[in-house]
Amino acid sequence: MYRITNILIGAVVSVALATAADRPFQEIMKAAAGANNNVRKAMTDKDNAKITAEAMKLKAEFKAMEKYWTKAGKADAATWSKTASTGAANVVKALKKNDMAKADAAFKTVGGTCKTCHEAYREKGADGKFLNKIKS
Numbered sequence: 001m002y003r004i005t006n007i008l009i010g011a012v013v014s015v016a017l018a019t020a021a022d023r024p025f026q027e028i029m030k031a032a033a034g035a036n037n038n039v040r041k042a043m044t045d046k047d048n049a050k051i052t053a054e055a056m057k058l059k060a061e062f063k064a065m066e067k068y069w070t071k072a073g074k075a076d077a078a079t080w081s082k083t084a085s086t087g088a089a090n091v092v093k094a095l096k097k098n099d100m101a102k103a104d105a106a107f108k109t110v111g112g113t114c115k116t117c118h119e120a121y122r123e124k125g126a127d128g129k130f131l132n133k134i135k136s
């Protein structure tokens with residue numbers, strides 16, 4: 001029983017680790033896009049706690065994206081991802097100082113990366129769904 005339990009725990013842990021390390025790109029992108037929308041909405045609502053929480057998520061997702069592009073050997077896309085995660089981190093920093101103008105500017109930096117990278121690496125498939133150019 002003890003052994004079986006250990007094997008089961010081992011299996012659960014390795015699945016969890018694999019998921020954390022190798023999340024599919026689309027999952028990261030969707031989570032980043034979701035957090036980006038939530039930051040924008042929280043900014044309109046002037047809900048600083050929510051802006052901070054969502055900007056932290058945004059930072060983490062773009063950090064994951066930076067790893068993905070680095071692994072894929074696309075230095076330009078890795079740099080844009082880094083710009084986005086730094087931008088999200090700067091939103092949080094600016095809020096700590098209650099500097100909304102700076103937070104706005106930092107959030108714009110994040111937004112500026114979307115179009116640049118999409119133009120370079122995103123395409124629409126025949127079914128209308130978005131594809132990652134480096135995988136097709």
Ligand code: HEC
Nearest residue numbers: 026029033036077080081110113114117121122130131132
């Ligand atoms: C470094 C590259 C890169 C950056 C930066 C980037 N994206 Fe993307 N994005 C992609 C690629 C490649 C795809 C196509 C593959 C896919 O859809 O998963 C994509 C797809 C998407 C999709 C479609 C998801 C789907 O349904 O397939 C949305 C929404 C999106 N991006 C939003 C954003 C927003 C918002 C930002 C900026 C805050 C952003 N992206 C920044 C590369 C990037």
